[in-house]
Amino acid sequence: MPSSSLLRASLARLCHRVAVPAAMAVVSWIAGPPVFAQAVFEVAKPVPLYSYYAEGNVNAVVKAPTSLPTPSFVLMGGGPDVDSAFRWLIRRAGITRGSGGRLVVIRASGTDAYNPYILYSDESLSTSDKVADQWVGGASLGLSSVETLVIPSVKAANSAAVNAIVAKANVVFIAGGDQGQYIRFWKGTALEQTLKGLMQRNVPLGGTSAGLAVLGQFDYSALYHSATSELAMLDPFYRDITFDPSPLSLSGGFIAPPALQSLIFDSHFDSRDRMGRLVTFISRIVAPVNMSGSVYGCSGGVLPASSSGDRTARGIGIGVETALLVQGNGDGRPVTATRVTNPSTTTESAVYFVRPSIPPAVCKPLTPLSVATVEVRKLADSATVFNLTEWTGVPLYRYVDVNAGQLSPADWQ
Known part of the structure; x- marks a missing residue:
């Protein structure tokens, strides 16, 4: 497997970092007897409403269709992502080399690890037609940008800026994580209405693990433990x-x-x-x-x-x-x-x-x-x-x- 920090199988995509709450001061103790110990408080930085990461040209003129005749969904079972499934979503969106197109990943926690994996063809970040295993090569198919939104609250899901980005998507993919957060943070918000609006236009939609869990008529919401x-x-x-x-x-x-x-x-x-x-x-x-x-x-x-x-x-x-x-x-x-699965899969x-x-x-x-x-x-x-x-x-x-x-x-x- 490639050793690049951009690996699509990296733990950054499959796991979640635990952050210190913003209201919690970080305490360290100066050397010396405890009775004379001095607390040093680090002022917590404001937590951003949401995080936005982009790879490619988000200002490109996109000519891919904004409405499609039939719906398309990728239901992914977690673990290593299936490269060909993303390619299928891109093609089903009507994206071609001449049209451009935007793929937006949404999640409640995590990083931008999907962006390079989906857009580029190999670890050198080329846009070659020859796509390496464990890369999607979206740019070679006509994708002009991949954008990730980390949407960690109801307030963020109601943000006009967040919804403007999602509304322009030609493909939406819901990352893994915690479906309980998706239900708590996103249900009943402007983001849910934006997603429903995209589905009415048959914009392709996919999800893996927790992202898969919220795609049914009935969802296992896992609000407590799994x-x-x-x-x-x-x-x-x-x-x-x-x-x-x-x-x-x-x-x-x-x-x-x-x-x-x-x-x-x-x-x-x-x-x-x-x-x-x-x-x-x-x-x-x-x-x-x-x-x-x-x-x-x-x-x-x-x-x-x-x-x-x-x-x-x-x-x-x-x-x-x-x-x-x-x-x-x-x-x-x-x-x-x-x-579909990957050629290199080791499971059934x-x-x-x-x-x-x-x-x-x-x-x-x-x-x-x-x-x-x-x-x-x-x-x-x-x-x-x-x-x-x-x-x-x-x-x-x-x-x-x-x-x-x-x-x-x-x-x-």
Whole structure:
């Protein structure tokens, strides 16, 4: 891998720095007995409302289309970014060498590490047509700038300057981080309205990890700690399972792209053994129903469980270094998806399509979950086209059950 500080796989992009709060003075002690110690207080610098970084020519005249006929989404599972997925977003935006175009990355914390990775072709920061592994080469495709906004508060998300930058984007990508911050800081703000306005014009949108989590009709909001499969199945209502919208509803979710209706997403799927928690999340979405005198489903659920139809509770789990490219195909035609990964990937890089065929038998607080016959379809190649609307194109891989809080089979992969 390149050793440049601009590496796209650098920890700066995958991790988050912990900052000392602005109101907290930094204290050091002058040498000497404690009784005579003298505190030296460093005056805290003002915290900026937001941070903005740009690479390329932000003043270039952009002729790429401002409105497109069909939507495009990249659903990325975290870990190393998938280079070809960014190229797909750029092309789907109608960006060419003659048109120029702006790609805007938004996040609540972190750095500008995406900017050089997306714009340039290699670690020498060239714009060559020959693109090295682990670089996107956006400039060679016609991209004129990549801009990153760190938007760490409600006030920043309501900033006119922030929204003016986002509104001019030809592509928007939501970085990884903490989806709880995205829900707390961005929902109900001018930024959410700006993003919805872009979606109305079918401007391509992508997200990875936490950025993926906020792209469904239902989002796992992770407002507290990250839920584990084990604890989720033992109590499907335990504290760390939080959703947006809350309470669950068929409307009111953060951005909630219409093309991704009825869906909830999960990332780092294989590496963090998340099948159990995704089945739990989907089960929570299943509405109660009276069957033969007994109530099945989950309290607060809003969709049916079924093995057919496009208005049923469904979820998608995406492995690391994996991207699902989702596109609309015009009125009356289904939304379709293909999977891509990097040539150098060391994982299976699979996508799992999960759908309960019947409602949970037991789904209530402080009680282990029981749900049977959950369909799992697995996509691990880049040639197959999956029909998201009709949930077809990949054969049934297996059924999984949760019996009294235990996943079966445990080796679901």
